Amino acid sequence: MNSSPSNLHQQTLVVIGAGSGIGAAVARQAAARGARVVLAGRRLEALQQQQAQLPDSARSLAVDITDADSLQALFRAVGPFDHLVISAGPAIDAKPLAQTGLLEAQQAFEVKFWGAWRAVQAALPYLAAQGSITLTSGLLSRKRVPGQVLKTTLNAALEALGKHLAKELAPRRVNVISPGVTDTEAYAGLPEEQRAAMFARTAASLPVGRVGHADEVAAAFLLAMENGFISGSLIDVDGGGLL
Numbered sequence: 001m002n003s004s005p006s007n008l009h010q011q012t013l014v015v016i017g018a019g020s021g022i023g024a025a026v027a028r029q030a031a032a033r034g035a036r037v038v039l040a041g042r043r044l045e046a047l048q049q050q051q052a053q054l055p056d057s058a059r060s061l062a063v064d065i066t067d068a069d070s071l072q073a074l075f076r077a078v079g080p081f082d083h084l085v086i087s088a089g090p091a092i093d094a095k096p097l098a099q100t101g102l103l104e105a106q107q108a109f110e111v112k113f114w115g116a117w118r119a120v121q122a123a124l125p126y127l128a129a130q131g132s133i134t135l136t137s138g139l140l141s142r143k144r145v146p147g148q149v150l151k152t153t154l155n156a157a158l159e160a161l162g163k164h165l166a167k168e169l170a171p172r173r174v175n176v177i178s179p180g181v182t183d184t185e186a187y188a189g190l191p192e193e194q195r196a197a198m199f200a201r202t203a204a205s206l207p208v209g210r211v212g213h214a215d216e217v218a219a220a221f222l223l224a225m226e227n228g229f230i231s232g233s234l235i236d237v238d239g240g241g242l243l
């Protein structure tokens with residue numbers, strides 16, 4: 001067995017969206033491999049709760065990914081660093097185009113697409129030449145499901161951004177992780193019964209027969225960060241949901 005230390009050891013990782021769900025799981029797994037993790041998101045208390053489970057080298061910094069000044073302040077405070085993970089995403093209701101207001105659609109893009117755009121721009125002056133960026137899309141980018149026009153277009157745009165940046169920002173590596181339905185705080189807004197029914201319906205439709213866990217999706221982020229030969233990749237972690 002290979003017992004060599006992870007190449008994340010003593011590297012600095014910034015996770016935007018680390019207060020819950022997939023981002024929090026990435027922070028935990030990277031810290032366990034010896035990375036110095038900066039947990040970022042809007043709710044400082046949520047970040048500090050996650051930080052409490054991590055080694056002393058971890059820290060929490062508030063940031064709003066919709067605000068360029070806030071992002072610049074974040075990266076100024078962090079200084080030179082090695083890896084950027086962006087998992088910040090808004091709650092999005094399923095409904096058809098005809099019932100989706102333009103402002104509502106723009107607000108979702110403002111967080112997840114323009115947020116990633118802004119965060120990468122603000123991070124670049126500080127991001128190591130041998131570093132990496134990992135973005136988060138979602139299986140609906142390539143799956144046509146009634147009522148999911150907003151998630152489909154938003155995640156497709158992110159995947160295009162990630163692939164483009166993998167060439168433009170080289171030798172930095174840029175990858176995109178595409179989760180399928182994963183049991184996280186993203187669904188906390190749904191009444192318990194509705195959430196359980198949605199997970200059960202999804203599980204029944206998937207080859208693996210269940211929805212995903214945040215740690216399973218986080219493992220793909222670790223792979224993208226640690227493997228120096230992975231760039232421009234779109235990694236699906238969706239229980240076979242695209243089949």
Ligand SMILES: NC(=O)c1ccc[n+]([C@@H]2O[C@H](COP(=O)([O-])OP(=O)(O)OC[C@H]3O[C@@H](n4cnc5c(N)ncnc54)[C@H](OP(=O)(O)O)[C@@H]3O)[C@@H](O)[C@H]2O)c1
Nearest residue numbers: 017020021022042043064065088089138181182184185186
């Ligand atoms: N869970 C799934 O089934 C699933 C499926 C496909 C794709 N995804 C994608 O995976 C990513 C992570 O989702 P998740 O499931 O881990 O959900 P989550 O637990 O709700 O995590 C999203 C995080 O984004 C942060 N965030 C939201 N708006 C922000 C802003 N303006 N600035 C900075 N941070 C912000 C939130 O923290 P604050 O509120 O404290 O800022 C939260 O911690 C999202 O992009 C989501 O679209 C998830």
